[in-house]
Amino acid sequence: MNTLVVVEIEDGRASLVSRETLAFARGLGLGELHAVVVGAAGASVVADCAANGVVAVHEATNAELSSYAAAAWAVAVETAGRASRSTTVIAGGTNRGNEILAHIGARRGLAMAANAVSVVSTEPLVVERQVVQGNALETTALTDRIRLLTMAGHAVAPEDAATPGPAEVRPFEAALTPAELVARVVRVEAREGGDTSGLTSAKVVVGAGRGAGSADGFGAVDALAARLGGAVGVSRVVTSLGWRPHSEQVGQTGSRISPDLYIPCGISGAIQHWAGCSSSKTILAINTDPDAPMMTKADYAVVGDMHEVLPALLEELG
Amino acid sequence: MTNVLVCIKRVPDPTGEVVLTADGSAVDGRFAGWTMSAHEEAAVEIATQVADGGTVTVLSVGLAEAEEQLRSALAVGATDAVLVETDTLGHGPADIAEEIAAVVRSREAGGTAYDLVLLGNDAADTGDFQVGVRLAYALGRPVVTGIQTIAVEGATATFKGEGPDGTEVFELGMPCVATVLEGGVSPRYPSVVGRMKAKKAPLETVAAVGASKGAGRVGLRVPPPPPSEVVVLGEGAAAAPKVVEVLKQLGVLS
Numbered sequence: 001m002n003t004l005v006v007v008e009i010e011d012g013r014a015s016l017v018s019r020e021t022l023a024f025a026r027g028l029g030l031g032e033l034h035a036v037v038v039g040a041a042g043a044s045v046v047a048d049c050a051a052n053g054v055v056a057v058h059e060a061t062n063a064e065l066s067s068y069a070a071a072a073w074a075v076a077v078e079t080a081g082r083a084s085r086s087t088t089v090i091a092g093g094t095n096r097g098n099e100i101l102a103h104i105g106a107r108r109g110l111a112m113a114a115n116a117v118s119v120v121s122t123e124p125l126v127v128e129r130q131v132v133q134g135n136a137l138e139t140t141a142l143t144d145r146i147r148l149l150t151m152a153g154h155a156v157a158p159e160d161a162a163t164p165g166p167a168e169v170r171p172f173e174a175a176l177t178p179a180e181l182v183a184r185v186v187r188v189e190a191r192e193g194g195d196t197s198g199l200t201s202a203k204v205v206v207g208a209g210r211g212a213g214s215a216d217g218f219g220a221v222d223a224l225a226a227r228l229g230g231a232v233g234v235s236r237v238v239t240s241l242g243w244r245p246h247s248e249q250v251g252q253t254g255s256r257i258s259p260d261l262y263i264p265c266g267i268s269g270a271i272q273h274w275a276g277c278s279s280s281k282t283i284l285a286i287n288t289d290p291d292a293p294m295m296t297k298a299d300y301a302v303v304g305d306m307h308e309v310l311p312a313l314l315e316e317l318g
Numbered sequence: 319m320t321n322v323l324v325c326i327k328r329v330p331d332p333t334g335e336v337v338l339t340a341d342g343s344a345v346d347g348r349f350a351g352w353t354m355s356a357h358e359e360a361a362v363e364i365a366t367q368v369a370d371g372g373t374v375t376v377l378s379v380g381l382a383e384a385e386e387q388l389r390s391a392l393a394v395g396a397t398d399a400v401l402v403e404t405d406t407l408g409h410g411p412a413d414i415a416e417e418i419a420a421v422v423r424s425r426e427a428g429g430t431a432y433d434l435v436l437l438g439n440d441a442a443d444t445g446d447f448q449v450g451v452r453l454a455y456a457l458g459r460p461v462v463t464g465i466q467t468i469a470v471e472g473a474t475a476t477f478k479g480e481g482p483d484g485t486e487v488f489e490l491g492m493p494c495v496a497t498v499l500e501g502g503v504s505p506r507y508p509s510v511v512g513r514m515k516a517k518k519a520p521l522e523t524v525a526a527v528g529a530s531k532g533a534g535r536v537g538l539r540v541p542p543p544p545p546s547e548v549v550v551l552g553e554g555a556a557a558a559p560k561v562v563e564v565l566k567q568l569g570v571l572s
Contacts, residue, residue: 010482068481095464102448106455111410111534114447131445132345135336139537182490183460189485204570228570246501253356253500261570270333282568296546300564304554312555316562
């Protein structure tokens with residue numbers, strides 16, 4: 001039977017984690033690959049689906065779905081699942097992806113595996129998934145007839161298929177009841193305390209942790225980020241102490257970043273933080289403790305106080 | 319006045335090193351210590367803020383040792399606690415939802431109706447991301463997830479959480495269910511008076527319904543850390559020229 005991927009749209013394209021999920025789903029080789037989007041897919045999203053070998057893009061066109069309502073979106077995915085004769089339904093392991101599949105699981109009495117990273121076998125479907133905030137891997141068997149799972153970000157590369165698919169757009173209206181629209185977004189407000197999207201898309205991130213010392217200890221961090229055209233990211237302790245806003249937090253409970261270069265300063269590299277920065281291509285750590293986990297996991301390290309190293313670095317950069 | 323039920327879980331401290339138990343079936347918290355997750359700490363804080371004279375009951379499904387986490391919540395404003403005493407190793411997320419739903423129903427029959435049921439967005443250990451949603455369906459109530467702040471006015475609760483385009487606002491009539499993500503409120507530290515109160519606060523232990531669905535877990539492992547291949551560029555300010563060299567090599571200097 002076939003496989004359905006829930007595709008989320010970001011900046012007019014299939015989001016990165018959706019493209020990763022499409023690549024993973026295609027690799028399973030479980031029948032035809034279908035995609036479902038809520039709202040108009042648009043040419044770029046359809047092109048992303050085609051590049052991934054998608055047979056059909058099921059497009060839920062209900063006007064009521066224009067604002068996010070997890071239960072209603074779940075009904076749309078279920079409807080597309082039936083139309084595409086899918087027995088495996090996969091979403092990205094985002095807040096929405098996990099929420100929508102949890103709704104389907106609860107509605108239909110099906111198990112769901114969150115944040116899978118790899119497949120062990122397809123019949124029965126056994127996956128490895130992230131648990132303990134990404135620090136351990138659990139092998140989980142999905143034994144129901146319909147298998148629900150989400151994919152952790154960065155688990156697979158978003159590679160295109162060798163042969164593109166037709167990605168035929170099939171609009172449909174999901175049959176919704178008022179109850180499914182009770183919990184819906186009634187309005188969206190501008191994000192308080194700055195914009196996290198700058199952090200998650202930055203090519204360079206300068207990080208700071210407890211080593212900053214106080215709320216006043218970020219001058220050189222801000223200056224280096226500005227000099228390198230990057231963003232500032234901080235560890236959980238920094239936001240807990242109120243030194244910087246939560247929007248800048250990198251970690252399991254903050255943003256997950258994947259810059260070309262991450263420069264964590266005075267960050268020990270607790271598991272919480274590592275979960276958010278481990279996808280950085282290169283890490284250059286600055287810390288007084290050469291044995292701190294961040295220093296041993298980094299590609300480059302400078303042993304020293306960030307308050308001495310950063311000013312010297314800024315001067316060297318001119 | 320709002321009656322709130324907050325569900326918390328005793329988990330190995332996620333900031334510590336992850337070590338498995340001898341049989342490899344679970345994470346061993348003996349070395350890292352035990353805690354509740356940051357999401358749940360935030361949920362307890364929100365509950366005490368919105369209760370406004372109502373009760374704040376904290377609930378945990380777990381072993382007797384979970385009393386420690388329940389008392390921690392009682393020390394920061396919860397009024398009473400329920401322990402559904404059972405080993406949750408064989409419980410899947412649907413089973414945990416059923417255990418909680420059973421308590422909500424029995425309390426309701428006893429005269430305490432919960433307007434709001436709060437949970438963490440995801441458990442710090444099993445990371446299933448679904449107990450709150452399953453509980454809502456078991457109770458026939460609407461649910462929102464990943465919430466950072468809650469305000470209650472009359473019978474309506476306003477929830478805010480971060481969405482892809484900004485802060486998303488939900489308005490729901492109560493009773494309803496919400497899962498909380500840390501970051502919207504600052505959990506308070508227990509006062510001496512709070513700790514004293516917590517020792518005497520009522521804690522009811524109830525029997526578990528028992529797992530019927532079970533967990534799909536067939537194995538658990540901690541992937542080995544990749545070997546360190548760090549290149550030490552130097553010490554202190556003297557390392558600056560070498561750092562600049564690396565920045566040039568990486569092409570991040572314009």
